Each structure stands twice: as C-alpha cells, then as structure tokens.
Amino acid sequence: MPSMNPKPLQHESSPPAEDARKPRSDGEQSRERLLQAAMRLFGEQGFSKTSTREIAQAANANVAAISYYFGDKAGLYQACFTAICTPAENNIAMFDQPHFTLRESLQGYYQQMIAPLMGGEDAEVLLRLFYREMLEPTGIWQQEIENNIKPEHMALVGVLCRHLGLKKPNDSVHRLGYAIAAMCVQMMIGRDIVAVITPHMMASPQAIAEWAQHLTVFAEALVNAEKTKLQQGKA
Template sequence: MNAKSTSSPAPSGQPADDVRKPRSDGEQSRERLLLAAMRLFGQQGFSKTSTREIAQAAGTNVAAISYYFGDKAGLYQSCFSFMCAEAGGNVAAFDQPHFTLRESLEGYYGQMIAPLLNQKQEADVMLRLFFREMLEPTGLWVAEVENNIKPEHLALTRVLCRHLGLAGATDEVHRLAYAIPALCIQLLISQDVINAITPHMLSTPEAISAWCGRLVDYAEALFNAEKLRLQRKA
C-alpha cells in the first residue's frame, strides 16, 4: 500500500503552522468531500454509498460533488488519487546506489509508516478504503498495483540484488522482497489488535517511530538469512 502524507515539513526552526498557506473555501470544501467519501466508501463500499450521504457528512450540497468531481465514480477515483503517492517519490527514499542496506531499509519503512506519523486518523480511513476496494474491486486496486506497488517492489528487488551481489532477481529475492513489506503491513492492518493489547506502542509519534528501527532490524535478519543460504549453496 502506498498511502501518501499530505503534510509538508516546515523549514528548520519554524513551526508548521507558520508556513502552511490558508486554503480557499473551495479547497476546504473539496477536501471535506474527499475525506467524507473515503470514510463512507471504506465503511459501506462504492455501490451502497450515496452522493447525498457524502455531501451531508461533508457539510456541503450534492451539487458540489458534480462541480469538483463530475459524479460519484469521479469522486471515488479522486479518493485514490488523494491517498496514493507517486511511486517515484517513494522509490527515491530507498533505492539509491550509495545507500547502505540499512539506509535503504530505513527509507523504505520510513515512507510506509509516514501516514501514521503525520495523519494517523486519515491513515486509518485510507486503509479501510483500500480493504474495501480489494473486497469489492472496481479496477482501481489493479491500477494501484500496476502503477505504484509493482514499481516499488521491483525497486526493492534491485536494492536486495545489489547487496547480495546478484545480477538479477531470482524467485528467492522476490520472496524476500514480499516478506520485507509484510512486516510493516502487519503493523498497518493490525492497529486495532495492537491498541487492544499494547496501546502504548502506537500512542505517540515516538512510539510509532520506534517501530521503524525494529522493522529494519527484522528485515536485516531476513536479508542475512538469505545471504547465508546463498553462501552455503555456493
């Protein structure tokens, strides 16, 4: 999953509120519609959610949906565009030739947990919409896999091959590249479980950030196991 963060870092020493430009009423209305639609689509699915419900939840009128998005399908597609970052920016965070393996893994997990740090409530809504799309596909999830998830996966295999000394990705490298994000995906989709058992582990930005370091440790262990397997095979 490739959820993006909508917050922008402030210059050093300057509070974020001081550099955030005030949005126009139109921008605020459009964003309220997007957030309301994401929540309702995630809870009820596309077919069972009406434009009237969305407009009411956003505190605006149905005509605003037509104005900004054309129709319900356009609004649904805009929800995914709003949620999903371009793959290139995420890939650049970890696929750099001069990075050590640990630096690449830190960048990889850093972009995955960024929504939890910057907009936790919105991240929960985004995840629910992703799940709903997987259960009741409209075609947007297929596009997300092709346009964003696949490029990130291939970039991760390049990183792994570089540090394993391989010319190209084997099935074992692909398996490793599926296992590494799975560590973080489990965190993202199991927040309800974690909050029920050990709520302090997600209660603060510091607690969430601590996950990144541990995930890097676990991923390094998986990598080292694969490296050892290759050495023994050789």
C-alpha cells in the same frame, strides 16, 4: 503509501450557483470537505452503498458540487485515492539510491511504508478506504498493484540484488522482498490486534517510528542470512 495515477473525471460544467458565489478559497474548502466526507463514508459503507447525497450532506455542501469538482461519484471515489497517495517514484527514491548502505535502504523503505500510519485518526480513515476497495474492488485496487505495489516491489528486489551480489532476482530474492514488506503490512492490517495486546506500541507517531527502526534491524538480519546462504552455495 500508494500512488494512484488515474485522475478523477473532468467534466466541463459551470459551478453550482451556491459555489459560484463563493471566493476561491471557500470553493477549495468545499472540495476538501467533500473529499474527507467521501473517504470516511466510502470506507465505512463501500462505493456502491454510498450515495452522493449522503456525501454532500456530511460535507455540508451542495450535491451539484460533486458534479462540478469531480464529475460524478466514480470521479470522487478516484479522487479520494489520488489525494492520499504518493507517486511511486517518490516512494522508491526514499530507498533505492545507489550510494545507500543496506541499512539506509531498509530505513527508507520502512519510512515510506509507515507514512500512512503517522496520521493518527486520519490513518484509520485512509486504511479503511483501502481495505474496502480490496474487499469490494472497483478496479482501483488492480491499478494500485500495477502502478505502485509492483514497481516498489521490483525496486526493493533490485536493491536486495545489489547487496546480495546478484545480477537479477530469483525466487528466493522475491520471497525475501515479500517477507520484508510483510513485517510492515502487519502493522497496518493487524492494528486492531496490536491495540488489544500491546496498545502502547502504536499509540503515537514516535512509537510507530520506533517499531519501524526494529523492522530495519530484523530485515537486515534476513538479508544477511540470505547472503550467507548464497556464499555457502546453499541457495
């Protein structure tokens, strides 16, 4: 899942009196509770409709702790994305290796794509947070596109070019890359549909991993079809 390079705002301030008396481990737990509560509430209600007081109450923490750990509500919101995202270069390294076969690259690509889905109930919180940002953008979604989605897409089309024998991607390769990604995106945005029609297919991490294995086979067939078109001069 996505990487978010922007960091939460850092303000020089003293810890709230309540947290200042706590051992460091308690302070870290308080920060984690704030993050978990914020992810859930931001995802359910959106950034503008969620108050810091509401978050602090849900986390059983002092409101002043938000200022201390995150600077302000915007810093907490950004920290939520920072906490749940893997750096783009780490994701890319899972599928863009010069010695990988096509299947190995596709397996690695889908492995990093399904990672957010493997967290059970936590996956719902994470995905809802992203959907809310897409529907009510604060600027973080645009950063996500620039810092993670675009680099990963370009890395994928680079892999495809390597296996198709092309020096640089054309529109057909970009379309192929979008199609490969879309098969997995369906698992994310169509979770409610799958839960009604075939709930067993996403009922466990094992089921999700099995689905990803099938996607690898489907994607390999798409790439081979494109390769055949190129060889026949019909691209």
